[in-house]
Each structure stands twice: as structure tokens, then as C-alpha cells.
Amino acid sequence: MRDTPRPEGTPGDIRPGPPQLRPGRALAHTTGASGSGSPHRSDSRPPQTPRGARPPDPDGRLGTTPPVPGRPTSLLLLLGLPALLFALITWQVVTDGPLVGLDETASRALVRPGPLSELLADLGNVQVAVPVLAVALAYVIWRHRRIGTDQWWLPGVSAALLMALVPVLVIPLKVLTDRPGTPAVPPATGYYPSGHTATAAIAYGAATLLLLPLLRSAGARRVLLVLCAGLNLGVGFGLTRRGYHWPLDVLASWCLGTILLTALWLFLSRSSRRTSAGTPSRRTGPS
Template sequence: MPSRPSRPTRAVLGLLPPALLFALITWQVAADGPLLRPDERLSRALVHPDRASELLADLGGIQVAVPVLVLVAGYAAWRGRAAGGARWWVPSLAALAVMVLVPLIVVPLKIWTDRPGTPAVPPATGYYPSGHTATAAVAYGAAALVLLPWLRTASARRLTLATSALLVLAVSFGLVRRGYHWPLDVVASWCLCAVLLGALWLLLERERRARERLRTAAGRPCQTGAPRPSTRTTRTSDPSASRPYRGARKPQDTP
């Protein structure tokens, strides 16, 4: 009977679908494939520039999303250090590192694909993938991941994850509604960030298990290797060995 894949292995395999979908969309954009035709039709049906959509899109800007992540990462690091946890700085540093990866991945793709924008924006290129969507997804998603261990109740954790997801969806809707991006630009950024956040989650889970092992090891008694003294009574053939010592016996007078 084949062995069942471990949880980390299943998680890594779970990153393959968004990675493959991202590769497919990127190929279609670079090759001007047939998938772009329905994308353009959907954009024309959804575009309706207004102030509300512009404000929603701005939530994905670097000036808004990145400071949120920095504040949450600082708070998580402070809590970890105050709790005396080992490697307390790893979750916050990892979240910030994933944020740094976003422009390093997105900017070269924008230059390479050279996709033009929608009719709602001035003529230009470099709209694929959506940088605002990627910034929002990683900033708000990573902030939620590093904050979860410090939330006491399950309802608070669910609320944090739901708020993060709603912020990303709001930014995505605003970008498409305002005409800043084609729908596929946004979907591709979702796929890319699913891989990045999935990798971050795997790292945080590994750190959490390592801390639990350290706490478990610290709670065990120290094994010195010295033999424990025996409490069993050893029987001997000499009956006097088990008698208490009563002092020297007085000699008896002989008649």
C-alpha cells in the first residue's frame, strides 16, 4: 500500500495549480493568444470609471498596503521577543522578504510582456501583471499570516483572514472597474501571490513546529546517563545481616 503524502508535501503540491495557471496566462499574454479576446470583452462590460473604484484601487498602492505590513510585522516581532520565543524574528522578516520579491518578479514581467492598457487609461504598455493586486495580496495576506499566532480565538483568526481577502477583492474590483487593468492582469497576480503566500505559510508552519519541539524538549527531565539507585532489598544468606545493630554483647559469667 503506497504511503500517504505528508502534510508539507500536500501543501507544496497545492501550489502547482496556481503556478501552472499563472504560466498559462503569461504565455497567452506574451503570444497574444486567443484567451485575450474574452478578456477584452469582459473588460468592456465591467469598466465604469468613478471615484469609488478609484479609491478601492488605491488600497493596493505601496503607500497604503506596505505600511500596514510593516506595522503588523513589527508588532508580531515585538510579541515574539517579549514571549522569549526562539527565532522570534523569522516570521516578520520572512513576510517582509516576500513583499520585496513582488517588484523583483512583477517589473521584469511587465517589461517582457509589454501589454497595453485598457481604453480607459492613456496609451502605454507594461500592464501585465497587476502590480497593485500583487502588492495588496502579499501585504494584506502576509500581515494576516504573521498575526494569526497572536490571536486568541478562532473567530478573531477567521475575521482577520476574511478582512485580508476582502481587501484584496476590493482592490481587484476597483482596478478592473476603473479600467486600470484587464481582468487577466488581476487574475494572474492572484495566482502569483497564491504561490508566494503559500510558500510563506509553509515556512511559518515549519518554524511553529520547530518551536513546539523546543518547548517539548525543555519540559522533559534531564537525562544525565547516571544509573538510578536501586530501592530493592537484596537478600543474603547471613541472617545477621538483616538484624539491627544493638551494640557490643555483654559477656556472660561462667560458673
């Protein structure tokens, strides 16, 4: 048998470098195929390298995969800041610190008794605020039971227990601080923190938290939030304007109310997620 002669090369024909493309190679692997701009891929997918597909962080560093969850800033503001401010105010009231002197000066400038301030202060009475919360609780419980929500009773009972917790927290603080009232009220002690402000904050705030998920319109939700904020600001203004409380009494109760309402919101959100995740599917097999 006759061997086919092979072309003989010379040492000068051997050149270092990447192999040259031959006419028979697939065009999909040529530079610029499918608009990728990469000589090694036939599509526009990112390269399969450990860091190639990671988007950078806002500060320019590569992100982690998956993202590491962190505590939301809003939660820190709604719990940490009010708690810190409440502790600071209480410390100043107990030790008769510099904030107390500023508080008394501000009160003397604010106190101007009148019918409007009396009316606004009355919105923090138990006889006014608690019935408003009771009506909201009844409506929320009825709505949840009507649509067949699991644990339909939980939101209403939680808000009612939170309302009952207000005197449990406020009355011992009044006894411990033993702060006297303003010159506009009869001589007495136990004005810190403001019970009327705390009652209004929890009653109107809890009612708002329970009603918000039931409102489909964003405009209606905004109106409800503005109404809640307006009622609480009105109560605080009325109490200080009438001279029933020092401004720090009202501010401390707002801080306490913010902490309690945030705790209620977190509890209801977690319960809602747990209920949704634990609801079994009604389809047990192919139809």
C-alpha cells in the same frame, strides 16, 4: 508391586475431532469468555495476525502499517493549480491567444470609473498596503519577543523579504510581456501582471498569516480571513472597474500571490516545528 489396571479401549472408541473440554479446564478459555466471542482468547483484543488488526481503507482494501504518508491535496491546490493557471495566462498574453480577446471583451463590460472604484484601487498602492504590513510586523515581532519565542525575529523578517521580492518578480514580467493598458488609461505598455494587485496580496496576506497564530478566538481568526479576502477582492475589482488593468492582469497577480504566500506559510510552519523539536528540556535530572 501391583500395576494399576488401565482401561482398555477398542478401535471404535477412537473418534477424529477436536479434544473435548474437561471439567478441570479454565473457564476463561471457553467460548464467549469476557464477551470476546472467540474460543481461543480470554479478552476482546484483536487477534495477533499480520492483517487481523488492520483497518480497511475507504475503498475496502486493507491498510498498511504504519500508514504511508502522502502529499496533502490542499498543498497541490495552493501551489500547483495557481502555477499552472499563471503559466497559461502568461502564455496567452505573450502569444495574443483567445483568452486575450475574451479578456478585452470582459474589460469593456466592466469598466465604469467612479469614486468607489478609485478608492478600492488605491488600497493596492505601496503607500497604503506596505505601512499596514509594517504595523503588523512590528506587532508580531513585539509579541514573539515578549513571550520569549526562539527566533522571534524570523516571521517578521521573512514577510518583509517576501514583500521586497514582489517588484523583483513583477517588473521583469512587465518588461517581457509588454502588454498595453486599457483604453481608460494613457497609451503605455507594461501592465501585465498587476503590480498593485500583487502588492495588496502579499501585504495583506502576509500580515494575516503572521497574525492568525496570535489570535485565540476562532471568531477573530475568521474575521481576519474575511477582511483579508475582502481587501484583495476590493483591490482587484477597483482596478478593473476603474480601467487601470485588464482582468487577466489581476487574476495573474492573484495566482502569483497565492504561490508566494503558500511558500511563506510552509517556511514558517517548518521553522516552528523545527524550533519546537529542538528546544531542550529544562529538567536535566530528578528534582
